[in-house]
Amino acid sequence: MANRLKKKNSKAPSAEKLNPDKEQEVTIKEVVKDERTSKIAGAVSLLICAFLTIAFLSYFFTWQQDQDEVAAGLSVFVRDNVHVDNLLGVLGAYASDLFMNDGFGIASFLFCTFFFVLGVNLLFGKKVFNLARNLRYLIAGLIVLSVVFSFFFGRNFAWGGAAGDLMVDGLVRLIGNVGTAALLIVVFLAYIIWRFNPSFKLPERKLKQQLTPTENATSFQDDKNIFNEEYDDIYYTPEESVSINEKYATGANDVLTNNNKLKNDKPGVHEDGNIVVIMPEANEESTGLGLIEKNETNSGTEMETPLIHIENSGENERLAKDNQKQKKPLQPTEMELEIKEVIEDEGEDEQIVEEPKEIQIDDHALEIRSDELATVNYDPTLDLRNYNYPELSLLETHGSEKIVHDPAELEANKNQIIDTLKNYDILIQRIAATVGPTVTLYEIVPAPGVRISRIKNLEDDIALSLAALGIRIIAPIPGRGTVGIEVPNLKKTIVSMKTLLNSEKFKNNNYSLPIALGKKIDNENFIVDLAAMPHLLMAGATGQGKSVGINTLLVSLLYKKHPSQLKFILVDPKKVELSLYRVIERHFLAKLPGEEEPIITDTKKVVHTLNALATLMDIRYDLLKEASCRNIKEYNEKFVNRKLNPKKGHEFLPFIVLVIDEFADLIMTAGKEIEMPIARLAQLARAVGIHLIIATQRPSVNIITGTIKANFPARIAFKVSSKIDSRTILDTGGAEQLIGKGDMLISYNGELTRLQCAFVDTPEVEKVCEFIGEQQAYPQAFQLPEYTDEKEMDGKDFDLSDRDPLFEDAARLIVQNQMGSTSLIQRRMKLGYNRAGRLMDQLEQAGVVGPNLGSKARDVLVKTDGELQELLDLMG
Numbered sequence: 001m002a003n004r005l006k007k008k009n010s011k012a013p014s015a016e017k018l019n020p021d022k023e024q025e026v027t028i029k030e031v032v033k034d035e036r037t038s039k040i041a042g043a044v045s046l047l048i049c050a051f052l053t054i055a056f057l058s059y060f061f062t063w064q065q066d067q068d069e070v071a072a073g074l075s076v077f078v079r080d081n082v083h084v085d086n087l088l089g090v091l092g093a094y095a096s097d098l099f100m101n102d103g104f105g106i107a108s109f110l111f112c113t114f115f116f117v118l119g120v121n122l123l124f125g126k127k128v129f130n131l132a133r134n135l136r137y138l139i140a141g142l143i144v145l146s147v148v149f150s151f152f153f154g155r156n157f158a159w160g161g162a163a164g165d166l167m168v169d170g171l172v173r174l175i176g177n178v179g180t181a182a183l184l185i186v187v188f189l190a191y192i193i194w195r196f197n198p199s200f201k202l203p204e205r206k207l208k209q210q211l212t213p214t215e216n217a218t219s220f221q222d223d224k225n226i227f228n229e230e231y232d233d234i235y236y237t238p239e240e241s242v243s244i245n246e247k248y249a250t251g252a253n254d255v256l257t258n259n260n261k262l263k264n265d266k267p268g269v270h271e272d273g274n275i276v277v278i279m280p281e282a283n284e285e286s287t288g289l290g291l292i293e294k295n296e297t298n299s300g301t302e303m304e305t306p307l308i309h310i311e312n313s314g315e316n317e318r319l320a321k322d323n324q325k326q327k328k329p330l331q332p333t334e335m336e337l338e339i340k341e342v343i344e345d346e347g348e349d350e351q352i353v354e355e356p357k358e359i360q361i362d363d364h365a366l367e368i369r370s371d372e373l374a375t376v377n378y379d380p381t382l383d384l385r386n387y388n389y390p391e392l393s394l395l396e397t398h399g400s401e402k403i404v405h406d407p408a409e410l411e412a413n414k415n416q417i418i419d420t421l422k423n424y425d426i427l428i429q430r431i432a433a434t435v436g437p438t439v440t441l442y443e444i445v446p447a448p449g450v451r452i453s454r455i456k457n458l459e460d461d462i463a464l465s466l467a468a469l470g471i472r473i474i475a476p477i478p479g480r481g482t483v484g485i486e487v488p489n490l491k492k493t494i495v496s497m498k499t500l501l502n503s504e505k506f507k508n509n510n511y512s513l514p515i516a517l518g519k520k521i522d523n524e525n526f527i528v529d530l531a532a533m534p535h536l537l538m539a540g541a542t543g544q545g546k547s548v549g550i551n552t553l554l555v556s557l558l559y560k561k562h563p564s565q566l567k568f569i570l571v572d573p574k575k576v577e578l579s580l581y582r583v584i585e586r587h588f589l590a591k592l593p594g595e596e597e598p599i600i601t602d603t604k605k606v607v608h609t610l611n612a613l614a615t616l617m618d619i620r621y622d623l624l625k626e627a628s629c630r631n632i633k634e635y636n637e638k639f640v641n642r643k644l645n646p647k648k649g650h651e652f653l654p655f656i657v658l659v660i661d662e663f664a665d666l667i668m669t670a671g672k673e674i675e676m677p678i679a680r681l682a683q684l685a686r687a688v689g690i691h692l693i694i695a696t697q698r699p700s701v702n703i704i705t706g707t708i709k710a711n712f713p714a715r716i717a718f719k720v721s722s723k724i725d726s727r728t729i730l731d732t733g734g735a736e737q738l739i740g741k742g743d744m745l746i747s748y749n750g751e752l753t754r755l756q757c758a759f760v761d762t763p764e765v766e767k768v769c770e771f772i773g774e775q776q777a778y779p780q781a782f783q784l785p786e787y788t789d790e791k792e793m794d795g796k797d798f799d800l801s802d803r804d805p806l807f808e809d810a811a812r813l814i815v816q817n818q819m820g821s822t823s824l825i826q827r828r829m830k831l832g833y834n835r836a837g838r839l840m841d842q843l844e845q846a847g848v849v850g851p852n853l854g855s856k857a858r859d860v861l862v863k864t865d866g867e868l869q870e871l872l873d874l875m876g
């Protein structure tokens with residue numbers, strides 16, 4: 001027996017036997033999941049609703065005739081010669097008797113509403129009504145209403161059905177007739193309040209002329225109740241109740257779009273009849289102001305109803321209608337696309353003129369003796385007084401420049417956006433388009449109640465549905481409260497450098513270092529002051545427009561600055577990108593003393609240059625300190641007004657802009673040696689007019705380190721390959737969705753702006769450089785302070801035959817000035833502190849100066865040039 005059992009249990013079921021079952025199981029699941037099944041179920045449910053409604057209504061008139069027939073139960077379906085009067089025959093008579101007589105009486109109509117709700121939800125495949133809430137209403141309603149009807153209407157008809165009668169009997173036995181009546185009145189009222197939340201309002205005593213904010217807030221609260229009631233079953237789940245406030249606050253989006261107007265509106269009645277109230281629960285993007293329109297009701301009492309817009313009465317009506325239609329969203333094609341006007345700032349085609357000078361100085365100013373301070377202002381441009389600024393004709397206009405609206409494209413995109421959002425149950429109220437050079441910004445006002453975070457979360461799906469590269473969703477647009485969707489234009493417009501340089505904003509600004517970067521989406525020229533930035537970090541994958549961007553910056557500055565006012569230090573490890581600028585070496589470039597190449601390509605030299613720049617920064621800080629100035633602007637002003645003595649080492653300080661084209665290469669080869677001086681310069685150099693522009697195509701965290709990032713508040717990202725890269729540069733995603741070719745995001749002043757970078761082609765840059773290069777120049781490039789590798793010099797004891805090459809110069813300087821000061825050597829010879837200190841030690845050993853006296857200058861032991869010469873001759 002045991003064996004037999006074992007055998008039976010261990011016998012594996014054959015595959016053939018299993019398969020059919022499995023197949024069947026899968027098929028049933030599929031059938032249940034199939035949307036057609038739910039549609040069919042929905043239709044059946046609606047049919048049941050209709051059937052029950054007709055049967056129940058018919059029951060009122062036929063119950064007496066039919067009750068005998070159906071009293072015998074299910075046999076009515078099989079018995080012969082059964083005659084019923086119910087409109088729906090035997091089944092109608094049986095069902096209505098079952099629900100009304102044997103069930104819950106008139107309350108049975110609630111079953112009809114439940115099947116209706118269920119049917120609609122199944123048929124449309126989404127949660128049109130809240131099923132759970134309706135089920136709660138059904139159960140509570142069946143109990144409460146059946147008892148109430150049974151108790152108050154008696155038993156001559158199935159008012160409360162058998163269930164109602166049974167419960168009434170129990171209650172009467174328990175608490176008597178009076179107790180039951182009292183209890184049922186309370187329960188019934190509670191049910192009505194729970195179900196419909198009616199508003200109880202005392203009649204107004206007199207017409208209000210002026211509402212105080214508190215009164216307004218109360219009115220709002222009341223109306224909100226009416227509103228809740230109106231929308232209770234539709235669209236919104238209880239969790240979305242917060243949104244109901246927004247929905248009620250009809251004005252919310254108008255508040256947002258009309259921010260400026262509304263911000264000025266104070267609570268109270270306005271001339272146009274609108275009343276502004278403070279909305280206690282307005283959503284956070286709104287200003288907290290909403291609008292309520294004054295309306296006369298039939299009864300003549302004043303009532304507040306939600307108003308959408310305030311611009312003018314016609315608009316109000318239209319939007320109020322829109323608001324009423326919220327339950328029925330507009331079709332995409334029905335919604336109008338508002339095309340926003342773009343700003344065009346184009347100046348006349350003329351040459352950019354030199355900044356006006358306060359005083360024109362003629363030749364004799366040069367003859368002013370250095371020992372007496374002149375009364376005429378110093379003009380730093382005098383050395384190259386015939387210098388001509390580059391002409392605009394050297395640049396070209398690329399393409400048509402005019403931004404073309406393609407109505408078909410705009411319409412198609414608009415419809416697709418609306419459709420796509422609708423698929424995700426996001427309804428919108430208004431849509432506007434701003435056509436930019438490369439992308440069009442569709443600005444949408446979501447319907448009240450739609451949470452903006454939902455749109456943001458659906459970014460990828462929406463981009464996929466719109467099937468366009470480079471979709472960026474800005475939800476919400478800061479300060480506007482609308483949601484922006486940027487869609488690339490099929491036909492892109494190139495922004496020419498020439499147009500930007502010809503714009504009024506570029507020609508007439510008082511920026512120290514104006515740079516024309518590009519155009520915003522609304523076509524506004526983006527022109528900023530590099531001196532205010534004060535440094536710029538640029539990143540972008542290869543081929544996305546970085547080099548063009550750097551050229552744009554350099555060309556802007558070349559068009560606006562005189563060689564005496566600005567010097568560039570160009571670092572180009574790739575050797576080819578910036579080589580065009582070598583022809584302006586003696587006008588605009590700065591380099592290390594004795595250095596051949598004007599453009600720095602070698603990493604070791606970059607380290608030297610950066611350290612020399614740091615030394616220059618220290619020297620400039622000393623000068624500023626002596627002149628009691630806080631920054632280069634104040635210092636230069638004082639110098640120009642001849643309040644600073646050039647004999648004491650003061651001089652006009654040009655701005656210095658350091659440009660590094662490929663930062664990653666440098667960091668890879670020199671690491672900290674590069675990072676440290678860059679960080680130090682970035683932290684301190686701004687006040688002394690030294691600004692850095694650093695570009696890299698590898699925006700990874702080991703290149704753009706925390707130290708670097710912290711000191712570069714202004715950052716530009718061209719298209720990058722990943723969201724991580726975008727975060728590394730901008731601290732947010734978005735740059736991976738750009739479309740290349742100069743499409744960029746700039747994070748500046750805490751704002752993220754999408755720009756189309758101005759385009760300047762290499763031949764144009766070449767022409768500009770040649771134009772400058774052909775003109776009279778300084779004898780040599782601007783000399784940076786000498787830099788000697790501290791490590792090389794350290795540990796070497798002073799040996800007279802091995803003295804510093806600058807020993808003699810330093811000795812002469814000290815003797816001539818009769819002042820043994822290290823900072824004098826530093827400033828006048830443009831040396832770093834360490835080297836100047838070492839020179840001073842050597843001078844002490846040679847007997848030129850006395851020992852260190854702490855904060856005081858050392859005594860100078862050699863009194864005349866002749867004495868010094870003798871000493872030097874002795875030293876050999």
Ligand SMILES: Nc1ncnc2c1ncn2[C@@H]1O[C@H](COP(=O)(O)OP(=O)(O)OP(=O)(O)O)[C@@H](O)[C@H]1O
Binds near residue numbers: 548742
């Ligand atoms: N602002 C712009 N407008 C139109 N086209 C542009 C713009 N910027 C760049 N382009 C196009 O993209 C190409 C590549 O640009 P660019 O040489 O500046 O890239 P890059 O990022 O510097 O590349 P790499 O790192 O390899 O040097 C240009 O030749 C030009 O055709």
